[in-house]
Structures are given as C-alpha cells and as structure tokens.
Amino acid sequence: MTATQEAFVPKFDDDENEGRKLAIICSKGNLDMAYPGLILANAALGEGVETHLFFTFWGFDMIIKSRMNDLKFSPAGNTAMHMPVGDVRIPQALAPLPGMQPMATHMLKKQIADLGVPEVPDFLEHIVASGGHLWACRMSADMNHVDMDDLVDGVEAIINASDFIELTDGAQLLFI
Amino acid sequence: MPVTTIDGHEIHVDDEGFMTVYDEWDETLAKSLAAAIGVEMNDEAWAAIRFMRTDFKAQDDVTPTLRRVSTAGGFETKKLFELFPKKPAKKMAYIAGLPKPKGCV
Numbered sequence: 430m431t432a433t434q435e436a437f438v439p440k441f442d443d444d445e446n447e448g449r450k451l452a453i454i455c456s457k458g459n460l461d462m463a464y465p466g467l468i469l470a471n472a473a474l475g476e477g478v479e480t481h482l483f484f485t486f487w488g489f490d491m492i493i494k495s496r497m498n499d500l501k502f503s504p505a506g507n508t509a510m511h512m513p514v515g516d517v518r519i520p521q522a523l524a525p526l527p528g529m530q531p532m533a534t535h536m537l538k539k540q541i542a543d544l545g546v547p548e549v550p551d552f553l554e555h556i557v558a559s560g561g562h563l564w565a566c567r568m569s570a571d572m573n574h575v576d577m578d579d580l581v582d583g584v585e586a587i588i589n590a591s592d593f594i595e596l597t598d599g600a601q602l603l604f605i
Numbered sequence: 606m607p608v609t610t611i612d613g614h615e616i617h618v619d620d621e622g623f624m625t626v627y628d629e630w631d632e633t634l635a636k637s638l639a640a641a642i643g644v645e646m647n648d649e650a651w652a653a654i655r656f657m658r659t660d661f662k663a664q665d666d667v668t669p670t671l672r673r674v675s676t677a678g679g680f681e682t683k684k685l686f687e688l689f690p691k692k693p694a695k696k697m698a699y700i701a702g703l704p705k706p707k708g709c710v
Contacts, residue, residue, distance in 0.1 A: 475694050547672065
C-alpha cells in the first residue's frame with residue numbers, strides 16, 4: 430500500500446480530444462455488419478470524440494424507416510458461423526437452405542439483446558442523442574428512390590461524396 | 606493499491622484514480638470527487654449518481670454503461686452528456702465511486 434501526496438484524480442483529458450473527429454462509412458446492410466459501426470460510433474461519442482456516420486450502398490438499409498427494423502443475417506458465405514455452443518461450424522452447403530436465414534437472424538438478435546445492446550433503430554437514436562451525426566449518401570438515395578421522408582429522423586441531410594469529404598476534413602476514417 | 610486523500614477523505618483507488626472500495630463512498634465525498642473533475646452537481650446529477658450506486662449492487666457489482674443509465678434508469682442520454690460533459694459514463698462512475706464501466710454499449 431502506497432500513500433500519494435497530492436489528490437490522485439483520473440485524467441479525463443477533456444481537451445486532449447478537442448478537434449479529434451471520427452468518420453465511419455457504413456456500407457453494409459446485413460444485420461451483423463450494421464453493428465460494428467454503431468458500436469464504435471457509440472464508444473467514440475462516449476470519449477468525447479466528434480463522430481459522423483455516412484450511410485451508403487447496402488448500409489443505406491440501416492436508415493430507411495421501412496427496412497431498418499428488418500435487417501437480416503445469413504450464414505451463407507460466412508465460414509465463421511458456429512452453432513451457439515462450442516466450435517461446430519455450420520456447413521456451407523446447409524447455409525442457403527430455407528429457414529436458415531430467419532433462424533440465424535433470430536439467434537443473432539437474441540444474442541445482441543442479451544448483452545443489453547439495442548436494435549439498430551434504437552441504437553441510431555441513442556447515437557444521435559449522444560451528439561453523433563448521421564448522413565445519407567446522395568447516390569444511394571437516388572438509386573433507392575428515397576428522400577428525407579423515408580429516412581429515420583436523426584439523419585441530418587442527404588449529401589454527396591464530395592460534401593462528405595469536405596465535412597470530414599482531418600477526421601480519422603473507418604470503412605465498414 | 607494506492608491510497609489518496611481527496612478533500613480530507615482518505616480513499617483507496619486503482620491505477621487511474623477510480624475508487625475501489627464501495628463502502629468508502631458517501632455523498633459528501635461524491636461532492637468532492639465531482640469538484641475534483643470539474644462537474645457541478647444538481648438534483649438531476651445526484652439522481653443519476655444514486656442510480657449508478659444502486660444499479661451497481663443490483664447487477665452484482667457491474668458498473669452501468671451510459672446506455673443502461675438511460676434505459677434502466679430512465680435518464681435522457683442527451684441530458685447526461687450535458688450534466689457530465691464529453692465522457693459521461695466514466696465521469697458518472699468516478700463520482701459514484703465505482704470502477705469504469707466495462708461494457709461496450
């Protein structure tokens with residue numbers, strides 16, 4: 430046991446992150462690939478980092494109101510998909526069979542919920558409440574024939590790729 | 606395990622300065638802890654800190670994450686960022702005399 434002279438207080442270094450920015454490009458619309466971006470964005474916001482999420486291509490499904498509640502997870506093409514217990518892999522020949530995708534989606538949703546991690550729409554709401562910025566990709570909006578009315582409320586604007594590059598000047602970038 | 610003195614209170618802390626002994630905490634000390642990290646306490650802030658303390662015990666010594674404070678405690682996330690700027694989860698844990706939250710979300 431050692432006694433310290435001065436009051437020993439954690440260094441929250443609030444100003445150290447001043448100006449630090451993180452930009453996350455969410456380009457996947459599978460349920461499993463929706464989460465990495467959301468979890469990292471949430472962590473960054475909790476550390477006081479300015480955070481921007483840009484939804485593009487398949488990732489656009491994460492912010493379309495009519496699709497965001499219904500993202501799917503498929504074991505097809507995913508050789509790391511195991512049975513819930515142990516190291517048994519699901520054979521790829523079985524992965525595309527009818528019923529596999531709903532079962533896998535159900536299982537993944539349950540595992541995520543068991544950890545207290547919210548579903549995608551709630552998670553986005555939490556990120557916005559934490560000060561995160563959501564941006565929709567112009568080209569994806571045009572391809573999907575959607576406008577702001579079709580997108581979840583927290584989305585600030587539909588912007589093009591150059592807007593995004595401008596917006597994220599000096600940011601650290603993650604492409605998911 | 607280091608011992609430090611905050612505003613006349615002698616407390617056990619970890620390597621980063623978070624308290625390690627649940628029962629060494631009381632609200633007078635919490636006031637000093639908040640002051641030490643520049644947080645101003647008001648009724649809402651106290652309510653959140655008290656929830657942290659209760660929930661920690663209720664969850665078998667697990668510090669609630671920000672998400673949990675909002676969903677299980679009923680505190681608005683936005684409000685928590687105002688009360689405990691920039692790093693609400695860590696700051697609340699510190700003032701509540703608990704370890705840093707371990708959960709990712």
